[in-house]
Amino acid sequence: MNATIKRESSQRLSRLQQAIRELQADACLISTSVNQFYLLGFIFDGYIFVQPDGDPVLFVKRPSGITGDHVSYIRKPEQLPDFLRQRKLALPGRVMVERDALPYSAVARLQTALGMPELMDASGEMRRIRSVKSEYELEQMRECANIHAAVYQQIPHIYRDGMTDIEFQIELEREMRLAGSSGIFRTFGENMDIFMGSILTGDNAQSASPFDFALGGQGLSPLLPIGANGTKLIPGTTLMVDMAGNYRPWMSDMTRTFAIGTVPDIAHKAHQVSIDICKAIAATGQSGASCADIYLLAEEMARKNGLAGCFMGTKQQAKFVGHGVGLEINEPPVLAPRSKEILETGMAIAVEPKFVLPGIGAVGIENSYIVRENGLEKITCCEEKMVALS
Amino acid sequence: MNATIKRESSQRLSRLQQAIRELQADACLISTSVNQFYLLGFIFDGYIFVQPDGDPVLFVKRPSGITGDHVSYIRKPEQLPDFLRQRKLALPGRVMVERDALPYSAVARLQTALGMPELMDASGEMRRIRSVKSEYELEQMRECANIHAAVYQQIPHIYRDGMTDIEFQIELEREMRLAGSSGIFRTFGENMDIFMGSILTGDNAQSASPFDFALGGQGLSPLLPIGANGTKLIPGTTLMVDMAGNYRPWMSDMTRTFAIGTVPDIAHKAHQVSIDICKAIAATGQSGASCADIYLLAEEMARKNGLAGCFMGTKQQAKFVGHGVGLEINEPPVLAPRSKEILETGMAIAVEPKFVLPGIGAVGIENSYIVRENGLEKITCCEEKMVALS
Secondary structure (H helix, E strand, O other), rough: OOOOHHHHHHHHHHHHHHHHHHHOOEEEEEEHHHHHHHHHOOOOOOEEEEEOOOOOEEEEEEEOOOOOEEEEEOOHHHHHHHHHOOOOOOOOOOEOOOOOOOEEHHHHHHHHHHHOEEEEHHHHHHHHHHOOOHHHHHHHHHHHHHHHHHHOOOOHHOOOOOOEHHHHHHHHHHHHHHHOOOOOOOOOOOOOOOOOOOEEEEEHHHOOOOOOOOOOOOOOOOEEOOOEEEOOOOOOEEEEEOOOOOOOOEOOEEEEEEEEOOOOOHEEEEHHHHHHHHHHHHHHHOOOOOOHHHHHHHHHHHHHHHHHHEEEOOHHHOOEEEEEEOOOOOOOEEOOOOOEOOOOEEEEEEEEEEEEEOOOOEEEEEEEEEEOOOEEEEEEOOOOOEEOOO | HHHHHHHHHHHHHHHHHHHHHOOOOEEEEEEEHHHHHHHHOEEEOOEEEOOOOOOOEEEEEEEEOOOOOOEEEEEOOOHHHHHHHHEEEEEOOOOEOOOOEEEEEHHHHHHHOOOOEEEEEOOOHHHHHEEEHHHHHHHHHHHHHHHHHHHHHOOHHOOOOEHHHHHHHHHHHHHHHOOOOOOOOOOOOOOOOOEEEEEEHHHHOOOOOOOOOOOOOOOOOEOOOOOOOOOEOOOOOOOEEEEEOOOOOHHHHHOOEEEOOOHHHHHHHHHHHHHHHHHHHHOOOOOOOHHHHHHHHHHHHHHOOHHHEEOOOOOOOOOOOOEEEOOOOOOEEOOOOOOOEEOOOOEEEEEOEEEEOOEEEEEEEEEEEEEEEOOOEEEOOOOOOEEEEE
């Protein structure tokens, strides 16, 4: 394992162990791939058993071939007590588990296997810990954002007259994959299904979706009602591109809007308001800023410009203007009216003030930023104006 | 809603209501997208409340715009008791929930909201119900398999000398998307992460993976250790293609193997054993056949041909030779040595006897079949011999 990963891993583990001690838990069990990767730099089917102090123990079901004194192979969770006993470790009475991510039946089985300890939450703690990034992680995000920007620069070359939104998306997906996109769009939560990102044109941007993204779209199938729906890209409408920035495990999030031919003035005006909101947030959002205040600033600017009715949608309006980003596309904090969260140095956030204009489509931008002591550092550096495609 | 979907929906609901009555449950709450789509033909963020008799009630959080007497909009599960009371419906004492798919915290919150009813399992019941398909569903699978086969026929045209496995995969992904692939690879369970399918060449086929698929592969990232890893496609090795058949909500599963230039005789021999195993299973697998017996037949044929050591992997060997397929790629039944399941008319299964040959790569085929009274109907009709790429 390379020295950087080892050092990172050790620092992350320390932060989790501090949380375990503060919560007076006896142990924490980690089995989701995102959190395993965060703590170890690799993933497996099984559990990382973390105690308040000392090295973690790995209880591995698969793959074969993981070696070390701290590794035990198991077939099922019911073997955990025996293996803990062999290692002279006490059965924990209070255990943190990833209860927001693991299925009910998996947690219930684990609890029974461990002799019914008190269950505590590991999901929220891990998300809180992951929300403040190390310099290594932030550098990964900058690298990712640079590739993200280079891929978006291909967009004018991909566009062809008469294309549908999905035909455009397929060619962009190919560029993304060639640039190293993992394909997988890592999200948190139950209602976040999407494939590689969202392309919205015309009135499809008004379609309400069951998912918890900023905007919707009808999609191509009733089983995946989000994004492109086969609409032709026609002059006078806009094309909003919000595709995944998954070129590194730590991701970037970026939206740009394009004009198909000439679009009405209102589209340019609303788009500029989005740019202005991002600028205003970048100037005031800094370590210590309130996430609710940031949302309210955006909402107020939308209202003053007469755009409240189309801010973050029309028929269905998302009640946030941004969110943390990292190993998952939606991490803490959330920039929402009732958020109690405060920006901290080292957080990474995506800000996405968007407007949906009936008869035209969605406009606006999204940038990813790193929270610094004295402001936000923009990492998604790519033309923000509405570029015309023809 | 079209008449076919309405009739299908009503039949599926009846089968669930029969299960609710047999289990003496008071109600069943369905909130995963696959099961919502199965019961209604569309999905939403919220709950389908199904009672032993009568029409279901939809408690919807999102999207806006779902109308009807049977629809109530809610903000959170804590409102369910009030809304049930308004509809003069009793609070259920025994409730079936999708406990294998919903997060622990979501189920726990729901249980508290409903006054702590006894929780019963809906996940397994729904998977059992879905495993026997209607003629409409089977026709969807045949259509899907035909497109799947047409896409695989492009493979010799996609191949170029000097390509890596991932470069090949990216071009194939594009063909899949142009042919209508939804992109999303729907799986069941905690350890089934994958992007659009698996491409394996050379010794990457030996890499053990944490996931519960037939074969592994190192992948391109430690966060997604499965499939292609950037290996060059070189003469004398094989290329195994097992990409998603997701051209309809009801899917097909199919693997074909290609020879890069000329491959050693053992590769052709082992590949032919895979074809022979599929033929033997197709001849004996029929309604009433034991899934364990089918596995044992495959394993015995592998052993007799001296291929036991490379059957379903080398360092890590999968302990199944096939599985049901439908809205998810891994449905009941499973063709495994200790399976107690019996084939039923209308089930759809994928059979994938595969061999991994060190220094060469993976060989073998996978077909999808429909279970009939007197045998298996093959739906993945596409050249099975190892076609050479050059």
